[in-house]
Amino acid sequence: MEERTKSVLVVGFNTRPLAFSLKNAGYDVYAVDFFGDLDLYPNVKDSLILIKELETDYGTIKGTYSKSLLDFTKQMLKKNPDIDFLIIGSGLDDAHAERKAILNEIKVKNYKIKSLNNDVETIKKARNIEYLHNLLKSHNFTVPLTISYINLGNYKGKIQFPLILKKSKSAGGLNVYKLSTYEELSTLVKNLESVGFNQTDWVIQEYIKGIAVSCTTISNGKECEFITINRQIIGDPLLNSPKEFMYCGNIVPAGLLQRDEKLIIKITKTLTLKLGLKGINGFDYVLK
Incomplete structure (x- = not known):
């Protein structure tokens, strides 16, 4: 009896490289993807593409796309309940609720699929x-000075410019700003406040x-x-x-x-x- 080809569902912002590698490794690949690059399609048996399904673009749903990735993942699992493995790529790095919801859906619906991902607490x-800086310092590795923006007042006069203001959780170089003076920092924060600036979400970091x-x-x-x-x-x-x-x-x-x-x-x-x-x-x- 011929052994059935194993299958993998990949979910993420750009799944093409992963889908390409998995197909070449002999897997049947299914994808829930944001962009839907043209060279993704030859590598998958089935796919759901966010901007295609929702008829939208990144600028419109950049703050809510993780919820859409969750919804389309549920759809793909319902359509293909016998997929063997789940791999979540980039795009859901900090979407802890969505990750938990996907695992809960698998459990509730009793799907056979096995998650190959890091658990949420590890992420x-x-x-x-x-946490990472304390871990590195405990092993005598060097890390840049990093403080929460909300604690900046305690370091005024002690921190050197230029410095970096960035979101504590970000990717791809988004929400990272190099600043040369307190005046520049103050102006930037005022501009960010107009679109929603939560002090606890940002850090000040030594510029290296x-x-x-x-x-x-x-x-x-x-x-x-x-x-x-x-x-x-x-x-x-x-x-x-x-x-x-x-x-x-x-x-x-x-x-x-x-x-x-x-x-x-x-x-x-x-x-x-x-x-x-x-x-x-x-x-x-x-x-x-």
Whole structure:
């Protein structure tokens, strides 16, 4: 009797790279995706594309798309209840409620699908800047000075410019601002207040001038293997970057000194194992 091909549902902002790799590995792939790039379709058996289904664009639903990813994931599971595995990619990093809702849907409807993702509590720790910095400092690694914006008053006169104001939970270089004076900081905050500025959601961080890199690992929660170090392309005007810190892509190999690569790998493996991460995960660095 011929063995049935295993199937995977991938959910995320841009699932094309993952869908491509899974198909090449021999899986039947199903996708719930935001953009629906043209080269996604040859790699999937079925898909639901947010901007197509909702007839909208990123600017219109950028604050609510995680709820839509949840709704379409439920639809896909109902339509294809025999999918074997679930992988959630980028786009739901901080959408803890939506992640829990997907797992609850699987449990309530008794779907056979198995989640291969990090659990929500692990993700919360991995996305908590204060927790990560304390963990790194406990292992004698260097981290930039980082304080909650709400505590800025306690550091006035003690913090140096330029500095970074950014959301404590963000991705892709969005909501990251470099500021040279208190006046610039005050003006920016006033502008942000007009669109909703919650002081507890933002941090002030020491500005580190250097090489932006990322390190990727694959792990099962107990064991970890290094995959690659990438030199990140950040805010490159030649690539039409709309913002100074916008992520534009990677360069591999990174072309770093061997001692720097060893340190980056050591830090990344320490974080991956201490957090108990599963799957493919990455950490970003600035090499001074």
